[in-house]
Every structure is written in structure tokens, then in C-alpha cells.
Amino acid sequence: MYLLELKGSNHALAVAEADAVGELVDEGRGYALVREPDVTRRLAGSHRVSRFLGESGAGVGGSGEGAVGESAGGSVEETIGAAVEAARGLGVSFDGSFAVRARVHGDGPSSAELERRVGGVFAERARVDLDSPDDVVRVVVSEGRVLLGLEVCETEGFEGRAPTEKPFFKPGSMSPALARALSNIAGGYDGATLLDPMCGTGGVLVESALVGGRAVGGDASREMVEGARVNLREFCDGVGELFVGDGRSLPLDDSSVDCAVTDLPYGRASHVEGGSAESVARGVLGELCRVVRDSGRVVAVSDGWLDETARSVGFEVVDRFEDRVHRSLTRRIVVLSVRDA
Known part of the structure; x- marks a missing residue:
């Protein structure tokens, strides 16, 4: 399953495009979860495509397909805690360096704080490189949910x-x-x-x-x-x-x-x-x-x-x-x- 980070210009159209290239599983403000899209097919309504890892502490199976868990709490600290819990529950290994990038839709913690706290979890397993990492972990916070993904590609700018x-x-x-x-x-x-x-x-x-x-x-x-x-x-x-x-x-x-x-x-x-x-x-x-x-x-x-x-x-x-x-x-x-x- 893949996590698509959607552009904000026309949410309904972006969701329809995501559904057209794969099976739409879920969607919310700024994101869509899609099963088996062709990630090489550049989407106009998405910023980037990531392999979905999990949500709010939900783990991942051997296939790398995350199970959606319970939504995160409403406060800033609860949201950060949910993101950290999710990161700890993921058996993600990196061949090289990594960085964490966060995107927050609406009210919530700062992206910088999320990146620091979640990055601290993965820093025990791999080397941090904020400038040119081999892998990028994406954290998306939207409407009380915390979703994590491993970036596959960015979509082109047109x-x-x-x-x-x-x-x-x-x-x-x-x-x-x-x-x-x-x-x-x-x-x-x-x-x-x-x-x-x-x-x-x-x-x-x-x-x-x-x-x-x-x-x-x-x-x-x-x-x-x-x-x-x-x-x-x-x-x-x-x-x-x-x-x-x-x-x-x-x-x-x-x-x-x-x-x-x-x-x-x-x-x-x-x-x-x-x-x-x-x-x-x-x-x-x-x-x-x-x-x-x-x-x-x-x-x-x-x-x-x-x-x-x-x-x-x-x-x-x-x-x-x-x-x-x-x-x-x-x-x-x-x-x-x-x-x-």
C-alpha cells in the first residue's frame, strides 16, 4: 500500500486521480492511501509517493503493507507521542543514511519537532543525513491521524x-x-x-x-x-x-x-x-x-x-x-x- 501526499489545489480531483491508478483505500485532508498503484506513473495531484508503513503505532507485516491503527490524540504532545510510538513499532532498516520529513495539515506540532523526535528513534539504527539521505521517512499529520511512509519518489513539477x-x-x-x-x-x-x-x-x-x-x-x-x-x-x-x-x-x-x-x-x-x-x-x-x-x-x-x-x-x-x-x-x-x- 502507498501513501500519496496530495496537492491542495483540488482535493477531490487529486483523490479521483489516485483512485484511477490504484485501489483507493482511504483519504483525508492532504493524503490518500492507495493499494498497488504504478508509482512510476507521475501523478499531477500528488507531491510524492511513499510506501505506507503504518499509523499511530500500527506495525507492518512482512509485505510492507501497514495496518491502519487507532487515530492519534488531539494535543500536540499526544500527536508527537503517537508518531514516536509508530516509529518504534516499525522494523524498518536502512542500507545507508536517512532523514525524516514531516507535513502537518491544520493545527498540530511543528514539522521540525516531529522530524527531530521521530528521527531520534531511527537514529539508533542508521546514520542521519539531512542534506542528501539515502532514504526519507515521511510523517503526515492530518485530522488527528499520524501516518508514516518510506518515500519512493516525488512527482514531477510540470x-x-x-x-x-x-x-x-x-x-x-x-x-x-x-x-x-x-x-x-x-x-x-x-x-x-x-x-x-x-x-x-x-x-x-x-x-x-x-x-x-x-x-x-x-x-x-x-x-x-x-x-x-x-x-x-x-x-x-x-x-x-x-x-x-x-x-x-x-x-x-x-x-x-x-x-x-x-x-x-x-x-x-x-x-x-x-x-x-x-x-x-x-x-x-x-x-x-x-x-x-x-x-x-x-x-x-x-x-x-x-x-x-x-x-x-x-x-x-x-x-x-x-x-x-x-x-x-x-x-x-x-x-x-x-x-x-
Whole structure:
């Protein structure tokens, strides 16, 4: 089992992404416990991934999978005591040096004090190195709980692929972190074919391809398709299949892709001509219902809820989220699956 330390920008979306890459066991403010995720698949909504060791004195079995124990007390000293008790109960051995890093959500002890006290327990078994340790023990305090993990990896920062840093850029492009989260939630990784029928600058396609997805994208604008091709070449060695075409009439066979993400026209000029934003959404979703395989997921983004439109063309609504962009724009994100016949 793994302990994910979540970013605070959109907790619900981060939890959904964690659940998409593994079996969600538990979650709370700032963290999620997930069974068997692929930790090499970089998550957008998590800061880092650790092997879960235990909680509030719960030990670990030979498999390294911690049993969740009783939650810690409310006072600062009780919380520190619970963390120390948990550390003492763990048969963790280090091949080299170690350091302890703590993260406290809400009221509680200082991170420095937690690190000092928990580090004192492990210092009896290994050498402390605060600058460049071989191993890092993570302590997470949240809502009266103390959880410990052994760090596996940090997730990437995405800064190098910010829309303005890409060779081809247009205003209104989705951030790479959001694009990665939506791609992961759809299932566009590890050989799965992910379609973006209105791909724009190719942000979703790039993020899917970087985690092993087979990226397929189209756009009514030839300029966008060529720009997306440039971006895919820059970040993914050109991996991806692109076409110029209307998202309401896709040149794809029935059930030919595994999943899809679509950022429908809103708050900006549409490159799909003929019809209102509502009719465009209905046409695009209808085509996605046709080309996505049974049980495949579609993640659709708009500035309004698409639940009824999605149901009318054959989808079930699996989940829904909000993502506030700025004062006058909030994205509405719906996760869909093809309704059983």
C-alpha cells in the first residue's frame, strides 16, 4: 500500500486521480492511501509517493503493507507521542543514511519537532543525513491521524511544459497538471489509446503520451493540428496520431479507442463552425459514445454541467468536479462511461 501526499489545489480531483491508478483505500485532508498503484506513473495531484508503513503505532507485516491503527490524540504532545510510538513499532532498516520529513495539515506540532523526535528513534539504527539521505521517512499529520511512509519518489513539477513554454501556444490552453490528471482519470496510460477530438495545442495528448498512452487527436483547425504535432515532437519524440476533422464526425471506427478527454468550446472562440455550444457538445459526446469501447471512460470539460447532454447520447455519469480558473470562469468536469445496452 502507498501513501500519496496530495496537492491542495483540488482535493477531490487529486483523490479521483489516485483512485484511477490504484485501489483507493482511504483519504483525508492532504493524503490518500492507495493499494498497488504504478508509482512510476507521475501523478499531477500528488507531491510524492511513499510506501505506507503504518499509523499511530500500527506495525507492518512482512509485505510492507501497514495496518491502519487507532487515530492519534488531539494535543500536540499526544500527536508527537503517537508518531514516536509508530516509529518504534516499525522494523524498518536502512542500507545507508536517512532523514525524516514531516507535513502537518491544520493545527498540530511543528514539522521540525516531529522530524527531530521521530528521527531520534531511527537514529539508533542508521546514520542521519539531512542534506542528501539515502532514504526519507515521511510523517503526515492530518485530522488527528499520524501516518508514516518510506518515500519512493516525488512527482514531477510540470513547469517545463507550461503552455507558454511550449513551441506552439495559444491563450486558454489547459495547464499540463490538469491535462495529466484528466488523462490519468480517463485511463490514458500504459498502452491505452486516448482520443482528444478537439485537441487544440495537444496538451492532453502530450501528457498521455508521456505516461505510455497511445495519443490520438483531431481538431477542426489545421493550424491547431500542426501546432499539436510540433508540441508532441518537442516533448514526446513525435509520438501520436493526428487528423484534421470535426469532432462531431470522427474518422474512426466504432469502439476503436480505449478512452477520451475533450475540452469543449467555452469562454473562447470555437473552431467548430455551425451550431451552438450545446449542439457542438451533443455532437461530440455522441461521437465519443460511438468510438470509445465499452467500459471505457470519457472525461468532458465545459463551463456548464453536461450531465443531461451526456445521458441523452448514451453515457452514465460516473463523477463530476469543479475547477476554478478565475473569478468569472469555473470548469465543470464530468467523468462518463458508456451505458450498458
